[in-house]
Amino acid sequence: MHPATNSEPSSRPSLSWSDPPLCEGTPGYVNLDHAATTPALSVVKQAVDAALPYYGGVHRGRGFNSELSTELYQRCRMEVLELLGGDPLRHVVVFGRNTTDLINVLSHSIAFDPGDVVVVTGLEHHSNDLPWRRVARVARVEADAHGGLSEDAVEACFKRHRGRVKLLAVTGASNVTGYLPDIGLLADLAHRYGAKIFVDAAQLVAHRPLRLVAGERELDFVAFSGHKMYAPFGSGALVGAREAFEQRAPFASGGGTVSLVTSDRQWWLDAPHRQEAGTPNLLGAVALARACRALRTLDLRVVAERERTLTRRLLRGLSAVPGATLYGSPDPDLRRDRVGIVPFNLRGLEHAEVAEALALDHGISVRSGCFCAQPLVTRLLGRPELSELDYAALASHLRKRPDARMPGMVRVSLGLCTSGEEVDRLCQALCEIAADPRPSQGRDERRRQRRNDIARMVAGVFAP
Ligand SMILES: Cc1ncc(COP(=O)(O)O)c(C=O)c1O
Numbered sequence: 229m230h231p232a233t234n235s236e237p238s239s240r241p242s243l244s245w246s247d248p249p250l251c252e253g254t255p256g257y258v259n260l261d262h263a264a265t266t267p268a269l270s271v272v273k274q275a276v277d278a279a280l281p282y283y284g285g286v287h288r289g290r291g292f293n294s295e296l297s298t299e300l301y302q303r304c305r306m307e308v309l310e311l312l313g314g315d316p317l318r319h320v321v322v323f324g325r326n327t328t329d330l331i332n333v334l335s336h337s338i339a340f341d342p343g344d345v346v347v348v349t350g351l352e353h354h355s356n357d358l359p360w361r362r363v364a365r366v367a368r369v370e371a372d373a374h375g376g377l378s379e380d381a382v383e384a385c386f387k388r389h390r391g392r393v394k395l396l397a398v399t400g401a402s403n404v405t406g407y408l409p410d411i412g413l414l415a416d417l418a419h420r421y422g423a424k425i426f427v428d429a430a431q432l433v434a435h436r437p438l439r440l441v442a443g444e445r446e447l448d449f450v451a452f453s454g455h456k457m458y459a460p461f462g463s464g465a466l467v468g469a470r471e472a473f474e475q476r477a478p479f480a481s482g483g484g485t486v487s488l489v490t491s492d493r494q495w496w497l498d499a500p501h502r503q504e505a506g507t508p509n510l511l512g513a514v515a516l517a518r519a520c521r522a523l524r525t526l527d528l529r530v531v532a533e534r535e536r537t538l539t540r541r542l543l544r545g546l547s548a549v550p551g552a553t554l555y556g557s558p559d560p561d562l563r564r565d566r567v568g569i570v571p572f573n574l575r576g577l578e579h580a581e582v583a584e585a586l587a588l589d590h591g592i593s594v595r596s597g598c599f600c601a602q603p604l605v606t607r608l609l610g611r612p613e614l615s616e617l618d619y620a621a622l623a624s625h626l627r628k629r630p631d632a633r634m635p636g637m638v639r640v641s642l643g644l645c646t647s648g649e650e651v652d653r654l655c656q657a658l659c660e661i662a663a664d665p666r667p668s669q670g671r672d673e674r675r676r677q678r679r680n681d682i683a684r685m686v687a688g689v690f691a692p
Pocket of ligand 1: 327
């Protein structure tokens with residue numbers, strides 16, 4: 229264990245690694261919504277600023293900026309591979325907009341035959357569930373009552389579909405409960421049954437060390453988004469062995485994907501170019517790659533140890549809030565590792581009311597709702613399955629009334645710069661809300677103030 233992380237952090241990190249320099253956040257606000265989006269590291273901002281004056285078309289010219297940009301883009305791929313311990317001769321890095329985009333790219337890169345099965349789990353974000361339904365038969369392994377995943381249940385599913393399972397698509401960390409499936413064991417299992425494994429690492433890559441190859445074990449495909457790993461929006465990476473990306477026509481076609489085009493035929497380029505239609509988002513790749521380098525330098529083992537300490541503190545604090553129901557693993561000692569994501573509800577209050585009270589009365593940002601994981605949230609809430617007819621009626625109601633709320637939860641998610649004080653401030657705020665759930669005095673005024681602040685900041689972005 230790292231010497232600086234075996235005690236509760238009392239103030240903003242007293243760690244021996246240098247406090248990761250984040251871009252300035254909004255003063256006075258506590259951000260506990262890192263599972264949605266992380267702030268950018270200042271080294272990421274510096275890298276983008278350094279590239280900004282010189283960018284040009286990647287692979288599209290002989291000019292200085294174009295050649296520089298091509299070189300830079302290639303370096304970005306190498307930085308991603310370094311973080312994951314990939315092999316540049318065997319692995320390719322495909323850049324795309326985000327994890328969702330890249331799962332769609334992957335789902336159209338794999339050559340599925342009729343009857344082929346993709347095994348998905350009940351833990352998945354919609355982005356690692358819906359794309360597979362469009363390209364193959366999907367078999368589901370449901371989560372247990374706490375949102376965990378049984379490897380035996382996964383194996384039983386492989387046995388049921390023996391010989392037809394082409395892929396296991398599984399999250400590296402649940403965006404609802406922080407649960408960490410044992411992806412090493414699952415990789416072994418998939419390979420034993422002749423399938424490949426895809427790991428949705430959107431919630432994993434900035435929290436735990438992730439290696440494509442560890443001894444005999446190998447992950448076939450991994451994808452993640454820049455905006456959940458301290459780079460801004462617009463870029464994500466998908467990594468896997470080259471041959472897997474060269475079997476089919478790409479998901480999106482167009483400029484940059486072809487070596488030759490006639491009036492009625494085209495010949496695709498090799499991966500990753502085949503998968504990257506249109507002019508590449510060089511600055512997005514720079515941001516993501518610089519974040520990869522920063523995470524490598526910080527040492528994700530230390531990041532993880534610190535996060536575990538804070539998560540224990542959060543679990544104990546939330547358990548002491550009167551009327552709080554916590555979902556996910558009930559173990560506050562974290563005997564099984566999890567990332568710093570904790571969902572809960574407060575008795576007598578809707579999830580959105582709690583999030584609103586935290587934001588307006590206490591300056592704390594969290595997320596509420598179903599977190600794009602409706603099957604898992606429904607299971608954790610213990611809601612009964614509805615009939616086909618009820619689902620259709622509910623979907624129609626939600627379509628017509630966008631303000632209507634599904635049952636859901638409040639989610640707290642920790643990040644690199646979350647402090648022990650911030651966790652305590654959240655728990656204290658929740659105790660106050662539980663004691664008196666009525667909107668606090670002055671909330672309307674604070675809402676008005678917030679609107680003014682936002683208007684001023686929007687104007688500032690476009691000034692002068
Ligand atoms: C586990 C997981 N997978 C996939 C996604 C989708 O990521 P993006 O919206 O960046 O495509 C998310 C986003 O929250 C997620 O948490």
